[in-house]
Amino acid sequence: MNxxxxxxxxxxxxxxxxxxxxxxxxxxxxxxxxxxRGIKAIADRLGIPYIFKASYDKANRSSYQSFRGPGLKDGLETLDFIKKELGVPVLSDIxxxxxxxxxxxxxxxxxxPAFLCRQTDLVYSAGRTGRVVNVKKGQFLAPLDMKNVIAKIREAGNEKILLTERGFSFGYNNLVVDMRSLPIMRSLGYPVVFDATHSVQLPGGAGTTSSGQREFVSYLTRAAVGIGIDALFMEVHDNPAEALSDGPNMLYLDQLEDLLQDVLALDAVVRRHK
Incomplete structure (x- = not known):
């Protein structure tokens, strides 16, 4: 494995x-x-390597009226500021x-983003930068189909690839995680990430916004870590009820540390078998 x-x-x-x-x-x-800063403090206490994420633009919205973020220029300035303030790597969608x-x-x-994972020009252009490219598996793709996405990035001369599972469309306004996809994608030779919070999203489930089932985040997280993943992706907020996007499926910041303690215990067992 790379x-x-x-x-x-x-x-x-x-x-x-x-x-x-x-x-x-x-x-x-x-x-x-x-x-x-709150997440980093928890990660530092537990000794977990931490990458900060936030979107500068949420282009895939249920409604034209939905909040999208500050946009490319101002958003990248904020991410650069946070990167320097926290001293951690940063990730965002393109x-x-x-x-x-x-x-x-x-x-x-x-x-x-998952819905763009088959956009050849975007995937190839990202690969050409030489940066790490994290591709979210589309809600419509089988895990083995990600080999074609990998091939596009490798064609651009880039081997720095992460693959993320975030659930598969299962009927209307629902996602399901087939846990088999994690070892299947890992068999393709690149690290696998589990998106624990988007996997409990109910796309469009609130009419003009998406809904979610935050109560299942901890269960799916422990299951995925127990199977064997290389990184955990989670959207976290100090008060998800006030969040301007994806509040129903985001994890409360004050619940993060307890869950990560379970994650570390499970990961220590699983790493012996990787």
Whole structure:
């Protein structure tokens, strides 16, 4: 298995599990930094390698009226500020090829959203930057289909690839996680990430917004870690009820540490078998 370096963090192989976490979207600089600082304090206490995430633009919204974030320029400035303030790598989504170059100047990890994972120009352009590329498996793809996405990034001369599971469409407004997808994707030779909070999303389930089932986050997290993953992706907020995007499926910041303690215990067992 290829190991992927994100700054000083090594992901994959027998390395300890890494954490990718932060709010769904940049709401304002102060609150975004506060959440990131809170997560980093927990990660530092537990000794978990930490990558901050937040979106500068939520382009895939149920409604035109939904909050999307500060946009590319202001959002990247905020992410660069947080990167320097916290001293951690940062990750965010890119949505079209015009965003790739400016995003790569700031981000340590370029993330391809699930619905865009088959967009050849976007995936290839991200690969050409030489940055780590995290591709979320589309809700419509079988896990083995990710080999074709990998091939596009490798064609661009990039081996720094992460693959993320975030659930598969299962009827209307529902997602289900086939846990077999985690070892299947890992067999493709690259580190696998489990997105614990988007996996409990109910897309469009609230009419003009998505809903979610936060109560299942801990169960799916422990199941995925028990199977064997290389990083855990979670959206976290100090008060999800006030969040401007994906509140129903985000984890409360004050619940994070207890869950991560379980994660570490399970990961220690599983790493012996990786």
């Amino acid at each position: 190991t992927v370096h994100v700054g000083k963090i090594e992901i994959g192989g027998k390395n300890p599990i890494a954490l990718i976490a932060g709010p769904c979207v940049i709401e304002d600089r102060e609150r975004t930094l506060k959440i990131g 949505h079209d090829i015009t965003q790739v170059e400016p995003a790569a100047a700031v981000l340590d990890v370029l993330q391809i």
